[in-house]
Amino acid sequence: MFKNDTWVKPYLKQYKRPLMLAVFLGIIAVACEVGLMFNSGYLISKSASLPINILLVYVPIVLTRTFGIGRPVFRYMERLVSHNWVLKMTSNLRRRLYVALEPQAVFFNQKYRTGDILGLLSEDINHIQNLYLRVIFPAIIGGSLYVVVVILTGFFSIFFGLSMLVLFGFVVFVIPMWSVAANGARHAQAKVMKNNLYGNLTDNVLGISDWIFSQRGQDYVELHEKSEAELHEVRDNILKFKRRRDFLVQIVFGVIVIVALIWTGNSFDGVHGSGMTNWIAAFVLGVFPLINSFEPLSQAAEESSNYQDSIKRFNELPDATKKPTETSELTSPLTIKVDHVDFSYSVESKQILNNLEIKISAGEKLAILGKSGSGKSTLTHLLRGDLIPDEGQVTINDIKTSDLNDEIDQYIGVINQVPYLFNTTIANNLRIGDETASEDKLWDVLERVGLKEMIKRLPKGLDTLVDEAGLRFSGGERHRLSLARILLKDVPIIILDEPTVGLDPITEQGLINTFFNQLDGKTVIWVTHHLQGVDSMDKVIFIEDGQIEMQGTPTQLNDTNQRFRDLKAIDAGF
Incomplete structure (x- = not known):
């Protein structure tokens, strides 16, 4: 024993x-x-x-x-x-x-x-x-x-x-x-x-x-x-x-x-x-x-x-006395590599990703498409280092994302399907991105995301209390507040994990335009299940059953891939 x-x-x-x-x-x-x-x-x-x-x-x-x-x-x-x-x-x-x-x-x-x-x-x-x-x-x-x-x-x-x-x-x-x-x-x-x-x-x-x-x-x-x-x-x-x-x-x-x-x-x-x-x-x-x-x-x-x-x-637990892997501070430009990655959640479960290989250059806008259950969200967790691949590795400038631990927040920001707002003031919710942000800076990012006038009309402005989970705001408004946090954080890589799900087409398109206008110059990884707004991306990959079925620029795929054209037509309602 x-x-x-x-x-x-x-x-x-x-x-x-x-x-x-x-x-x-x-x-x-x-x-x-x-x-x-x-x-x-x-x-x-x-x-x-x-x-x-x-x-x-x-x-x-x-x-x-x-x-x-x-x-x-x-x-x-x-x-x-x-x-x-x-x-x-x-x-x-x-x-x-x-x-x-x-x-x-x-x-x-x-x-x-x-x-x-x-x-x-x-x-x-x-x-x-x-x-x-x-x-x-x-x-x-x-x-x-x-x-x-x-x-x-x-x-x-x-x-x-x-x-x-x-x-x-x-x-x-x-x-x-x-x-x-x-x-x-x-x-x-x-x-x-x-x-x-x-x-x-x-x-x-x-x-x-x-x-x-x-x-x-x-x-x-x-x-x-x-x-x-x-x-x-x-x-x-x-x-x-x-x-x-x-x-x-x-x-x-x-x-x-x-x-x-x-x-x-x-x-x-x-x-x-x-x-x-x-x-x-x-x-x-x-x-x-x-x-x-x-x-x-x-x-x-x-x-x-x-x-x-x-x-x-x-x-069998990790050695508590072992010092965590020391990582040098990453310097721009940041390149993400997904190198022959396999992943499953347990030995008994099916493989979610199979020999996946992707390279995302600094400033590139990448759309990751695929039907539900294809492994898109799992890939985003791997990109942030929240999961460890069974085989292969995910790196930023050749450093494993899982080794960055809490430091990953300095390089990658995420806007999820349902951004969470805490039961405190609007100002405190925004300052999650930057605790030292001044009131002028808060109004500036609110203007950039199109919420300044709406917040000003509230009785207490920035000091207005947000209900638990932010239910007093619409879905599009919650996403814009989440984007404001990201802008305050000023991280170089942004993951948009299906942020427009459940929104009406007009709100969705307006939100997409805001995202890409405000995130210009940053690396954007957009996970989505349909193709509205995909033409503004530099590269598109389509994942099916854990593997890349098609990839290329929107123009290339539209010219050479019949399946891509069919998907765009279906997504447009034709």
């Missing part, structure tokens, strides 16, 4: 002193518990003898009080130290987990479903905590007590020591190994099923509208209930085995008590004097507290597969 671990093992070294203190306090707490029962057994037996002076049992009485007070005090201190240690460890673990995941957040959906992150953050963190609280601490304390018990009993009698070596060894080693063999697989299965339940539930809740619109809401409920029933069945089998195992442990401890009773009865009988018989109850009662120390070892052992799987998942 820990052979190549870089997540859990380091904390054992980093916090070794509190760990040793917690273990020491745990051993002392168990020793107080054993001492209390041992001393109580002697005191009860001694007090039940012939009437004696109270002074003869005064020391056992004091020890009983001492052990009685010491047991909860040391147990509380042990819990306080151990849980404080674990909380510190998991705090660092969560921080490291965030550092590892945050740079990869945009790529997370390439490997995991949305719900898988819940399993990683909830189940795995919880298992790592239990690894310390339910395995490492009990194992060290139980192992230490096992050695101490065998040595002490062997000091009184070799036969008694060997008996305890075998019987306690059965509880400490044999039963845990049996638990792992018989029930470990069930725990691993339950963990996988629970993680899948997280993923399926999240995906289905996010897509609940699809279930409802398809009138399959009851099917969704039945599917979820079936998954939960399967998980409950596995858990029931785990509990059934646990009850059988705990019963066996109690039987073994019963045998240990009987062996202790037989040995003490033979060793401290009347031959050695009546005073020695008082030790019989002491030794026998001293065995009982050990049950609480050795019994959890079997449960911890059978859950080890959970911990092993969690540690494996953590160690």
Whole structure:
């Protein structure tokens, strides 16, 4: 489990002193518990003898009080130290987990479903905590007590020591190994099923509208209930085995008590004097507290597969200590290359892009056409570095876009199908592009995008509050505000991801004219599904089934490609 671990093992070294203190306090707490029962057994037996002076049992009485007070005090201190240690460890673990995941957040959906992150953050963190609280601490304390018990009993009698070596060894080693063999697989299965339940539930809740619109809401409920029933069945089998195992442990401890009773009865009988018989109850009662120390070892052992799987998942995450790739600042002119790119969202899904190769020069206006599902939007995510190709690479001036991280915002701006406006003032929404922009500069970009007069007529002008998602504005107005942000940002490359979808033809043409007038001189990548306004582009490519089916200037394609002419005619309504 820990052979190549870089997540859990380091904390054992980093916090070794509190760990040793917690273990020491745990051993002392168990020793107080054993001492209390041992001393109580002697005191009860001694007090039940012939009437004696109270002074003869005064020391056992004091020890009983001492052990009685010491047991909860040391147990509380042990819990306080151990849980404080674990909380510190998991705090660092969560921080490291965030550092590892945050740079990869945009790529997370390439490997995991949305719900898988819940399993990683909830189940795995919880298992790592239990690894310390339910395995490492009990194992060290139980192992230490096992050695101490065998040595002490062997000091009184070799036969008694060997008996305890075998019987306690059965509880400490044999039963845990049996638990792992018989029930470990069930725990691993339950963990996988629970993680899948997280993923399926999240995906289905996010897509609940699809279930409802398809009138399959009851099917969704039945599917979820079936998954939960399967998980409950596995858990029931785990509990059934646990009850059988705990019963066996109690039987073994019963045998240990009987062996202790037989040995003490033979060793401290009347031959050695009546005073020695008082030790019989002491030794026998001293065995009982050990049950609480050795019994959890079997449960911890059978859950080890959970911990092993969690540690494996953590160690498969990116190295949080590895410094991000340093990239030199890009200098104009910026050239984008899509070099033999293949992409699919998962191993099981179909390939979205297949051996795609595109070169976009600085200042070039490129139209990317294709029907829905052809891979156009996926290509835009690859251009921004939000996705990583399965094969090939996407670069700007020979630097991978995925390596630019947050710096990509300095070079590429995007206007989406539905630009988002935040529930704050118009000025604050615009200043997302440039936080230092003056009011004059804001009015200037609003004039450039054709919104100055409309904003001026509002009661509070730039200080007018925008409703959530900007619903007080029309679709064309939201796109113009988004363009104003881009103009404030002044990035050299602009991606227009189907910004005119859902607009009427007049608004659409007016918006297209505004885009290309204001973005003159910049590299423009226009993703669209129809050909209105395409004649103003320098180059057109048509993607179908993840491959380029046709490419060239609008004039070349119009002169040489019948399919292009047919598409233009259909788009124009002829």
